[in-house]
Amino acid sequence: MPADFHSLGGLLRAWRERLLPSDVGLASVGNRRTKGLRREELAAVAGVSSDYIVRLEQGRWLTPSAQIVASLARALQLDRTETELLYRAAGLAPPGPGTISQHIPPGVQRMLTRMADLPLGVFAADWTLLTSTRLWDVLFLRPAAGEVPGQNLVVDTFVNATSTAVADPDGGADAFDRALVADLRRTAAYAGNDPAFASPIALLHEHSPRFAGLWAEGAAAAFRSLVQTVHHPLVGDVRIDCDTLTVPDADLRIIVCTAAGGSTAAEQLARLRTAI
CATH class of the missing domain: 3.30.450.180 (Beta-Lactamase)
Known part of the structure; x- marks a missing residue:
């Protein structure tokens, strides 16, 4: 387990690596030397740039918006507990009772x-x-x-x-x-x-x-x-x-x-x- 598993970047890498392209409706292209989704594949599904994913994973951008976090949670197919963890790692309060949820199980x-x-x-x-x-x-x-x-x-x-x-x-x-x-x-x-x-x-x-x-x-x-x-x-x-x-x-x-x-x-x- 990476030492920074609970950092925003560490969580994104761990959750990205457990998904296959077929899990998110993408074709697997080329030789894949590492497991899981590539950064550009996650970026495409989440609707952000691949450079943005790189900066998040490298800790060079630590304050994504709530809208971006919700989009990443959907792209990574996180459950409710994992989604809350992602919000907190991004320095945001998870959506609570009485709010509009953007979570897709x-x-x-x-x-x-x-x-x-x-x-x-x-x-x-x-x-x-x-x-x-x-x-x-x-x-x-x-x-x-x-x-x-x-x-x-x-x-x-x-x-x-x-x-x-x-x-x-x-x-x-x-x-x-x-x-x-x-x-x-x-x-x-x-x-x-x-x-x-x-x-x-x-x-x-x-x-x-x-x-x-x-x-x-x-x-x-x-x-x-x-x-x-x-x-x-x-x-x-x-x-x-x-x-x-x-x-x-x-x-x-x-x-x-x-x-x-x-x-x-x-x-x-x-x-x-x-x-x-």
């Missing part, structure tokens, strides 16, 4: 890797995108979560109006808007005082009278599965089922999009896969 990480050929997005309880498959990014015309952290579906819907420009949900925009706000109301029951939650809620109230009106109604309900028609410039309108999966003890919204085998939508998704 290792088992869910492995499941996501095996579902990489589907459009799939994983959201925190405030609808911030934590990770997504490449087909999700291509289908919904969005940058990857690692490239542009902090993308929030509610803000995109009510303030930026980007989500409604890309896809139309069955039942119309009104039903979709109400479902999002009602789900967010459920989160407010335990995380209403979390600054990371309160800040976007204030932004939404300031810039979207529509959101403010729905929020004032006080409806609270879990977000349900839906059917969407995605307007894609390459393959046309794609009508898909978007099912919402939940994980016990992990307050996540996992949206998985599928199409019936042999359908036009399935053919359209296949065409998008070849374009990745």
